[in-house]
Amino acid sequence: MKKLSVRRRHPLAAVVVLLLALAATGGLYAAFAPTDKAQADETAQSLDIEEGKKLYEVGCASCHGGGGQGTSDGPSLVGVGAAAVDFQVGTGRMPAQQPGAQVPRKKAIYNDAEIKALAAYVASLGAGPAIPTESQYSPQGADIARGGDLFRNNCAQCHNFTGEGGALTYGKYAPNLEGVSEKHIYEAMQTGPQNMPSFGDGIMPDQEKKDIIAYIKTVNSGETEDPGGLSLGSLGPVTEGLFAWIFGLGSLIAVAIWVAAHTAKAKKS
Template structure:
C-alpha cells in the first residue's frame, strides 16, 4: 500500500510569509526602538521656540514688532542673540516699565524657563551671541591682577575704577556692578546693552572677560578692604575732593583763625 503524498504548498506561500515577517519586524522596531537624540533635540527646540513666540507676541511685540523687526517704540531684535534676551529680561530691564533715557533694572517678570523660551525665539530670528555657559563666566582660577588692568583700561571711565558706577550724558548713567551675577556681567560685555560698547571675543577674549569678572568680585566682595583707608563710597575724585574742601581746607581756615586770635592777644598792651 502506497503512503499518502505530502500536501503541496502554493508557490507564493514563502513570499507571503517573508512579507509578513518583514512587516512584523518593522512594526515592532517602530514601536519599541528609541527616538534618535538628534530628532528629540530638534523637536524640543521647535517646541521651545514656539512657546517663546507666544510669550513674545504677548509681552514684546507691541514695541519690537510681531517678527522682532522693531518699531518706533523699540529696536529690532533680529541678530541680537539669546544672550541679549537673557540679560535684558533676566535683569528685569525688559519689558520696560516706562520710556526714558535709560531702562532701569527691576524684579524679573518671567521665570527662567520662560526667559529661555523667549531667548530661543529671538535667536531663531537671526544669528547672535548665545547664552554663555557657567564654565565661560566663572571667575574660578582667573587672573585678578590682569582683570583689574583690563577693567581700568576699558571700563573704569564709565563704571568707576572699582565698578561703583557713574553719571553719563543726557540723564544716562553707568550702573553699579556691585552684586551683579557673573553671567550678566559676561552677557553685558558680549552684547553691549544700552550705552555700553560691544566687547566681542575678538576685542576681549573669553579669558579676559573672566579676569574682569574675578577682579570685580574681589573689589566688591564682602571681605574687600580699601588699601588707602576709607573709600568714601568708592566714587572717585568727587567725594575725595569734597572731603578735602570741607575738612582739609576748613581745618586750615580754623587753624589760621586760631593763630590770628592768639597773636592778637599776645600783642595787646
C-alpha cells in the same frame, strides 16, 4: 580563472552587489545619523521657539513689532541673539515699565523657563551671540590682577575703578556692578546693552572676560579692605583731594569766622 569569471557573470551577482551596497549605506547612516538625544534636543528647541513666540507677542511685540522688526518705541531684535534677551529680561530691564534715558535693573518678571523660550524665539529671527555656558563665564582659575588691568583700561571710565557705577550724559549712567551675576556680566560685555560698547570675541576673548569677572567679584566681595579708611567711592585721589579741600578749608573758614566774631565782641566791650 575560468571558474572565477563564470561566477562574476552569474545572474545573481548584480543582486548581491546591490545588497552589499545597501548594507554599507545603512551602516554608515546608523553610525553618523543624529542620535535620539540630538533629535530630542531639536524637538525641545522647536517647542521653546513656539512658546517664546507666544510670550513675545503678548509682552514684547507692542514695542519691538511683529517678528522683532522694531518700531518707533523699540529697536529691532533681529540678530541681537539669545544672550541679549537673557541679559535684558533676566535682569528685569525688559519689559520696560516706562520710557526714559535708561532702563534700570529691577526684579525679573519672567521665570527661567520663559526667559529661555523668549531667547530661543529671538535667536530664531537672526544669528547673534548665544547664551554663554558656565565654563565661559566662571571666574574659576582666572587671573584677577590681569582682570584689574583690563577693567581699568576698558571699563573704569564709566563704571568706576571698582564697578560702583557713575553718571553719564543726558540722564544716562553706568550701573553699579555689585550683586550682578557672573553670567549677566559676561552677556553685557558680549552684547553691549544700552550705552555700553560690545566686546565680542574678536575684541575680547573669553579668558579676558573671565579675568574681568573675577576682578569685579573680588573687589565687591566685601573681603577686601581699604587701608586708608573710608573708600570715598573708590575714585582714588580725586575724591580724597576733594574731601581734604571741602572739610579742611571748611574747618579753617569756620575757625576764622569764630575768631573774627569774638574779636569784634571784645572790641565793643
